[in-house]
Amino acid sequence: MALTDADVQKQIKHMMAFIEQEANEKVEEIDAKAEEEFNIEKGRLVQTQRVKIMEYYEKKEKQIEQHKKIQMSHLRSQARLKVLKARDDMISDLLNESRQQxxxxxxxxxxxxxxxxxxxxxxxxxxxxxxxxxxxxxxxxxxxxxxxxxxxxxxxxxxxxxxxxxxxxxxxxxxxxxxxxxxxxxxxxxxxxxxxxxxxxxxxxxxxxxxxxxxxxxxxxxxxxx
Structure with missing residues (x-):
């Protein structure tokens, strides 16, 4: 039995709807996959940058600690030199007083x-x-x-x-x-x-x-x- 034009148009619409549905599902699948890959990549980048930031601040912290140690050593040396100079001055004063006597x-x-x-x-x-x-x-x-x-x-x-x-x-x-x-x-x-x-x-x-x-x-x- 031959199909009428109406039947043909109906089948064509049905096929177009099916293709459109398939296309939409495919788009959604692609979007979902893209979103997943995006989130994975975003997570990877975030983690990488977090590690870099942690390493940067860890390095900075070590530099600050080292600088602090150097400064403390310098201050201790200065204090030690001042103490030694004060002792030398005291001994010099004592010897000068002895010479006067x-x-x-x-x-x-x-x-x-x-x-x-x-x-x-x-x-x-x-x-x-x-x-x-x-x-x-x-x-x-x-x-x-x-x-x-x-x-x-x-x-x-x-x-x-x-x-x-x-x-x-x-x-x-x-x-x-x-x-x-x-x-x-x-x-x-x-x-x-x-x-x-x-x-x-x-x-x-x-x-x-x-x-x-x-x-x-x-x-x-x-x-x-x-």
Whole structure:
């Protein structure tokens, strides 16, 4: 039985509806798949950027922590240097005060003459030369001469050798010297410095560990004691 035009149009509409339905379903499927892929890609990108951001801030945090450690180390070093300088200044003040007090020794003739005798005799023993020259303060010449007169026999008896002693009358110790003597060999190339200042420096050097312990206490980081 032949189809009428109406039947043909009806079938065509039915086929077009079916094709349109298939197309719509396909579009929806494609959209759903695209949406899924979009969400997956978006999630991947978000996670990647999150990791990058976390790594960036972790790196920044480490840099800040390192900078903080450097700054703290620098501040500790500065503080340590200030403490050391303050200690050095205190020791310098103590030594300067001691030097000022040295001048009082020469003001006591009995005490000073005994001290000069020991310094002169020690100079003789340190040089062990047949001829020596002594340099002293101008105001001490007579007292030094008396010390020489007393010590020459003692030296001769001790070393069994003669000694000729000259007191330098042209060059004296500096005017601000606290006293004592310098003893030279005959050609002046060897010198024994036995001034009060030099003796103070020697004693201060030898006693510096004890002085520091007395002033600042024992060093907790020091493992061995001399």
């Amino acid at each position: 040295l001048a009082n020794i020469a003001k006591d003739p009995a005490r000073y003459s005994t001290l000069l005798e020991g310094l002169v005799l020690q100079g003789f023993y340190q040089l062990l030369e047949p001829k020596v020259t002594i340099r002293c303060r101008q105001e001490d010449v007579e007292m030094v001469q008396a010390a020489v007169n007393k010590n020459v026999p003692i030296y001769k008896e001790a070393v069994k050798n003669n000694i000729v002693v000259k007191i330098d009358q042209e060059r004296f110790l500096p005017a601000d010297s606290c006293g004592g003597v310098e003893v030279y060999n005959d050609n002046g190339k060897i010198k024994v410095t036995n001034t009060l200042e030099s003796r103070l420096e020697l004693i201060a050097h030898q006693m510096m560990p004890e002085i520091k312990v007395t002033l600042f206490g024992a060093n907790p980081n020091r493992k061995f004691l001399d």
